[in-house]
Amino acid sequence: MLKFDSYPAKRLFMDPPEPAPASFSLHVDAGSSLAEVFIIDPSFNLVARGQGSLRAVLPKGEYLIKYRAGDNLKEEWVTLDADKTFNGWDAPLPPTAAPISERAGWSSADAGFAESLRHLPLSIVIRNPKGPPSASDVRVLDRDGNPIASLPEPPTDWMKGGGCNVIGFGGNVAGGGYLLAVYTTGLRPYTIPLWVAPNCSTQVLLEQKQLDPRVKSRIGPHLASASIFITKTGTTGDELKRLPQLTETAKSALSYDRPILPTQEEIDEALDGKYLCPMLGLLAGHLLRLGYEELKGKPEAGIAAFEVLEELKTVVTNLNRLMPGSPDVGALELAVAQTSQADFGVPPMLSHSWAILEQLGSAFIPIDSYADRIRTAVCATRPWLVFNKSAMVTRMTPRGKKAVSRKTPSIMPAALAQAIQQASREFLVKVNSDGSTSIKRK
Amino acid sequence: MIIFDACRDALNYAIDPGWADKPAASLRSGQVKVFSSFASKAGKKAKEVEFNGRWAGVLTQAFLTGAKGYAADANGVVYSSALRAFIFAAVKDRLGSDFEPEVDDGTDPNDSWALFHAPRRLPRIVVKPVKQLTGLAKFRKRGEQPGEIDLAAGVQVLEVPYGYYALTLPDGTEQTVIAVWEEKLVEV
Numbered sequence: 001m002l003k004f005d006s007y008p009a010k011r012l013f014m015d016p017p018e019p020a021p022a023s024f025s026l027h028v029d030a031g032s033s034l035a036e037v038f039i040i041d042p043s044f045n046l047v048a049r050g051q052g053s054l055r056a057v058l059p060k061g062e063y064l065i066k067y068r069a070g071d072n073l074k075e076e077w078v079t080l081d082a083d084k085t086f087n088g089w090d091a092p093l094p095p096t097a098a099p100i101s102e103r104a105g106w107s108s109a110d111a112g113f114a115e116s117l118r119h120l121p122l123s124i125v126i127r128n129p130k131g132p133p134s135a136s137d138v139r140v141l142d143r144d145g146n147p148i149a150s151l152p153e154p155p156t157d158w159m160k161g162g163g164c165n166v167i168g169f170g171g172n173v174a175g176g177g178y179l180l181a182v183y184t185t186g187l188r189p190y191t192i193p194l195w196v197a198p199n200c201s202t203q204v205l206l207e208q209k210q211l212d213p214r215v216k217s218r219i220g221p222h223l224a225s226a227s228i229f230i231t232k233t234g235t236t237g238d239e240l241k242r243l244p245q246l247t248e249t250a251k252s253a254l255s256y257d258r259p260i261l262p263t264q265e266e267i268d269e270a271l272d273g274k275y276l277c278p279m280l281g282l283l284a285g286h287l288l289r290l291g292y293e294e295l296k297g298k299p300e301a302g303i304a305a306f307e308v309l310e311e312l313k314t315v316v317t318n319l320n321r322l323m324p325g326s327p328d329v330g331a332l333e334l335a336v337a338q339t340s341q342a343d344f345g346v347p348p349m350l351s352h353s354w355a356i357l358e359q360l361g362s363a364f365i366p367i368d369s370y371a372d373r374i375r376t377a378v379c380a381t382r383p384w385l386v387f388n389k390s391a392m393v394t395r396m397t398p399r400g401k402k403a404v405s406r407k408t409p410s411i412m413p414a415a416l417a418q419a420i421q422q423a424s425r426e427f428l429v430k431v432n433s434d435g436s437t438s439i440k441r442k
Numbered sequence: 443m444i445i446f447d448a449c450r451d452a453l454n455y456a457i458d459p460g461w462a463d464k465p466a467a468s469l470r471s472g473q474v475k476v477f478s479s480f481a482s483k484a485g486k487k488a489k490e491v492e493f494n495g496r497w498a499g500v501l502t503q504a505f506l507t508g509a510k511g512y513a514a515d516a517n518g519v520v521y522s523s524a525l526r527a528f529i530f531a532a533v534k535d536r537l538g539s540d541f542e543p544e545v546d547d548g549t550d551p552n553d554s555w556a557l558f559h560a561p562r563r564l565p566r567i568v569v570k571p572v573k574q575l576t577g578l579a580k581f582r583k584r585g586e587q588p589g590e591i592d593l594a595a596g597v598q599v600l601e602v603p604y605g606y607y608a609l610t611l612p613d614g615t616e617q618t619v620i621a622v623w624e625e626k627l628v629e630v
Contacts, residue, residue, distance in 0.1 A: 002494070009599040011564065011581045042584035042606040044527035060584035064606065071483070075539055077584070077618070256483055304480045387558040 020059030028065055029052045031091030034249035035069040047335045051260060066284060070094035070252020074136060093245070094252040097127065097207040098227035100245040105129055110163040115237055118203050118229075123170025124151070126221045128208040129395035133167045136208065136221050137183035140324070141191075143176060143346045145370060145389075147363040170203075176325065177346030179370075180204060181389055184211055189389040190379070192223050193347040197323040203229050224381040227251070230279040230323070230347065231385070238310050243277040246364045250283035254290075254352065255382040261291050264311070271318040281315055283383070285332045289310040312336055327371070334364065337442050346370035347395045351385045354378065368396045417428065443557070444478045447499035449487045475555060476530055477522055479505065479529060480544040491545060501543055504532035507623060511560035518561050522547035523554040528604060528622060536621040564575065564601040565621040569609070571596065572629045577612030579630065581619075584608055 026048075030037040033052035040061060041047050048056035060081055067074045072092040078084065099106035099114060110127065117123035126133050139150040149171055154160050158171035175198045181191040196202045205228075206221035206264065227433055228250060231240060244267060251262040262284050271281040279281075295305035314338050319329045331343020331353035345366045348354055357364055357371075365371045377391035481488030483500040490497045504574045505525075507513075513528035514520045526547040545555070569579070571593045582588035584606045591598055593612070607619040611630055619628055 002566065004566070004597065004599050004625060007568070007597055009566060009601045011587055011601045013586060013602050013605075017583075023446055040527075042586075043603070044524070044531050044605060062606075066545070073542065110532060217598075218463040394522070413485070 001405060003059060017378070020061055022060050023057050024080050026054075026058055026063070026078075026080055027058050027085040029085075029087050029091070030054070030067055030069075032069060032094075032251055033266060034246055034251050034260050035067060035091055035094075036260065037091075038066040038068070040064040040116065042065060052263070057156070062161055067091040073217055074256060083085055090211050095225065096248045097222075098205045098229070098244060099229075100247065107164055109165045110281075112168055113161060113163040113168065114203070114205065117159065117161075117168050117170040117182050118201050118231065119234060120170035120172060121175075122173045122194070122235070123159075123168060123201070123203045124180065125166055125168035125203065125205045126151075126208055127166045128207065129165065133162070133208050134219060136167075138206075138221060139169075139181045139183070141179040141181060143178065143343075145179065145372060146440055150384070175318075177327070177343060179346075180223070182206075182221050182223055184218060186215065186218050186392070187211055187220070190223050190386055191389045192226065192384050193349050194228070194387050195323060195326045195349055196329065197230055197326065199233050200230050200278060200322070201233050203231070205229075205279040214380060223386050224379075224384060230278050230282075232278075235276055240276060241247050243280055245270070247277060249281040250280060250287060251383055254283055254286055254350075257383055258322060261308075266408075267311075267315060273321065275318070275322050278319060281319050281322070282326075282328055282332075282350070285315045285319060285329075286350060286383075288315060289332065289335055289352075309336065313338075314331060327357070328353040330364075334360060340364075347374055347387070348370040348383055349385060351378075353381050354385045400405060444476065446478075446480045447488055447501040447506075448481060450480060450482055472502055475522075476546070476548045477525070477557065478546050478548070481533075483542060483544055484542070489541065491536060500533050500536050500541075501529070504529045504536075504543075504622070507532060508559050509560065510625065512565055512622065514558070514562040515558050516562060518559055519545035519556050520558040520560060521554040522557050522617040524555055531604070531606075531620050532622040535622055535626070561608055563624075565604055565623055566625045567602060567607070567621055568625060568627045569593075569598045570627060570629050571601065574611055574613070576630050579612060580610040582608055582610075583616075610627065 004359050007331055020056065030052055037054045038046060039056060047058060048054055058080055059100065062077055062079050065076050069092045074092040078086065093101055093103055096104055114125045117125060120337045124138060126136055126154055136151055139147050149155055149169065151159050151169055156168040158169050160169040162168065171441065173196055175428050176195050177197060178194045179191050180194055181189050183189045194202055203228055206218060206226050207220050209266050210216060210218060211220050211222060212267060213219040229244060229247060235290040246262060250262060256293065267281065267284050270421060271278065288311055292305060292308045295308055297299040314330065316332045316336055319379035325343045327342050327344050327346060327348040328350050330340040330344060332349055333340040335356050344364045347370065373393040374387045377387040377389065379386040379388060481499065481503060489500050489506055493503050508525045509520060513525045526545045529545050533541060541603050550552045555563050564593055569591055574593055579591045579593055580588035587589040604622050608616050608620055609619050610629060612615045
C-alpha cells in the first residue's frame with residue numbers, strides 16, 4: 001500500500017519523444033587517459049562511453065555526463081543544443097595521498113618538501129590534511145624485518161623535516177626489498193613491503209587519519225591508501241608531468257579490478273627510453289594482465305588478447321631491466337609463463353602480485369623467508385599488500401641463518417610447519433607397523 | 443541471473459584468507475547469458491533502508507521493482523539493458539551518487555535480451571508543497587518540454603515512464619527527480 005495511493009494520479013510524458021530536429025557533436029575530455037566517461041540519456045540509456053576522451057554525435061537534448069577516475073565519480077547534466085566541448089579540468093581526481101594536482105589540497109610548501117625528499121632512494125612523507133601531523137611511530141625495516149630507520153628519530157644520516165601539514169624522512173639505502181611498519185596505540189602493527197630500484201627513488205606518501213571508526217583518538221598514517229611512486233632519481237615534477245596522476249588513477253583502477261589500460265604512449269614514457277616512472281609500468285603490467293584475462297575468455301577476441309599478451313611481455317621485460325629482483329616483476333614474469341630470478345623471499349608490494357604467487361603454490365617462496373611467514377597475516381587490502389606483523393608465523397631458523405633457497409622448492413609452508421610443531425607438543429603420533437597412524441594426547 | 447545483495451567490504455585490515463584469481467572459463471561459457479548484480483563496488487557496503495515500513499536491501503528492492511514492470515517497455519517486456527540501467531538509477535536515487543551497484547547484463551549494448559514479461563507500471567512522483575505553497579513549478583522529462591504544476595493545489599501525484607526528470611520551482615531552483623520507484627515523495 002503506497003502512502004499516496006488515494007490521490008488521483010496524472011499521467012505525463014507517455015508519448016515517445018519526437019525525433020530531435022538536429023544532432024550535434026559532443027567532445028568530453030575526462031582529464032586523464034585512465035579516467036572513464038559515460039554519456040547517459042534521460043531514459044537511462046548509455047549512449048556513448050570512452051576512456052580518456054570521448055567524441056560523439058548525438059541528437060539535440062539533455063545528457064548526463066558521468067566521469068569516473070578509479071573509485072571517484074562525478075556527474076553533471078549538460079544541454080546539447082550546439083557542438084560542445086567539455087574539458088576535464090573539473091573531472092574527478094583519483095583517490096590520492098599525493099600532491100598530484102593543485103586540487104589535491106596540498107600547499108605548495110608541503111608539496112615542495114615532499115619533492116625535496118624524492119631525490120633520496122627511499123623516503124616517507126606523512127600528511128595530516130586537517131593540521132600539523134601528530135607524532136607517529138613509523139619504522140623502515142630491512143628485508144628480514146630488522147629496523148633501520150624510524151620516526152620520530154631517524155638515524156643521523158637520514159634526512160628528516162616537515163612543513164605545515166607534513167612530516168617526513170628519507171635515506172640513502174641500497175636497492176632491494178624493505179618493509180614499512182606503522183605502530184598505532186591500540187592497533188596492530190600494519191606493514192607494507194617496498195622495493196627500491198637502482199637509479200630510482202621510492203617515495204611513500206601517507207595520509208594521517210582516524211584508523212579505528214570506533215575510537216576517535218586512534219589517528220595514524222593509513223597504509224592501505226598510500227601513494228607510492230618509484231621514479232627515476234633526479235627527475236623533476238615538470239619532467240614527470242602527468243605521470244603521477246596517471247599512476248594514481250592506475251592504482252585506483254587496479255584496486256577495483258577494472259581493466260582500464262593506459263595508452264601505449266604512456267607505457268612507453270613510463271618504461272622505455274626515459275624510464276621515468278617504473279611504478280606506473282608495474283601497475284600498467286597488472287592492468288594489462290587483467291585485460292588479457294578478460295579477453296582470453298572471449299573466443300572472438302583472439303587477436304586482441306594476443307596483442308595485449310605481447311604488450312604485457314614487453315612491459316615485463318622492461319620492468320625486469322628497471323627493477324631487477326623485484327618480486328612484483330617476478331610475479332608478472334610467472335604470470336606470462338616466463339622463468340624468474342626475482343627475490344621471492346621478500347613480499348611483493350601489490351596484492352595482485354601476491355595473488356599470483358599464492359595461486360602458484362609454495363614453490364617460489366623460500367621456506368621460512370619473510371614472505372613465507374606473512375601468509376597468515378595478509379590483510380584484505382588493494383592494491384597494496386598490507387599485513388599484520390603480529391599475526392606472522394615466527395621464524396623457525398635462527399636470525400643470521402639464511403632461509404632455504406627457492407631453488408629447493410618448499411613442500412611445506414611455514415604456517416603448516418608451525419601448526420604441526422605446536423600440535424606435536426600436545427599429541428603423540430605413532431606410526432604402526434601396518435602403516436596406519438594413531439594419535440594420543442600427551 | 444545472480445543478485446548479490448551483500449557487502450563487499452573486503453578492503454580492510456581484516457586478515458584475508460586469500461582471494462581467487464580469475465577462474466578459467468569453460469569453452470562453451472560464451473553460449474550462456476548471465477545477468478549479475480552486486481549491491482556495491484568491491485570494498486563498499488550494501489545498504490538496507492526502509493521501504494513502506496519494512497527494512498530491505500536496496501539492490502533487491504530495485505531488482506524486484508524493475509522486474510515487476512516498472513522497468514518494462516510499452517509492450518510489457520523487461521530487457522536486460524533496461525533492467526541494468528534501472529537498477530543503477532534506483533540504487534543511486536535511494537542512496538546517493540556515491541553508491542553505485544555493479545551490474546553486468548552480459549551483453550553488448552545493442553544486443554539486449556528479454557528477461558521478463560510483465561505489464562508496464564509507471565513510477566509515481568508525489569510533489570508535496572511544504573515551503574513553497576504557491577506559484578507554478580515546471581516539471582519536465584530531461585530534454586522535453588515542461589508541464590506546469592500549480593503548487594497551490596496541494597499534493598499532486600504524477601505517473602511517468604522511468605527516467606530522469608527536472609523540477610523547476612517558482613524561484614528558479616532546479617532539482618533532478620529520478621522516476622524509478624513505485625512512489626517517490628518530492629517535498630518542495
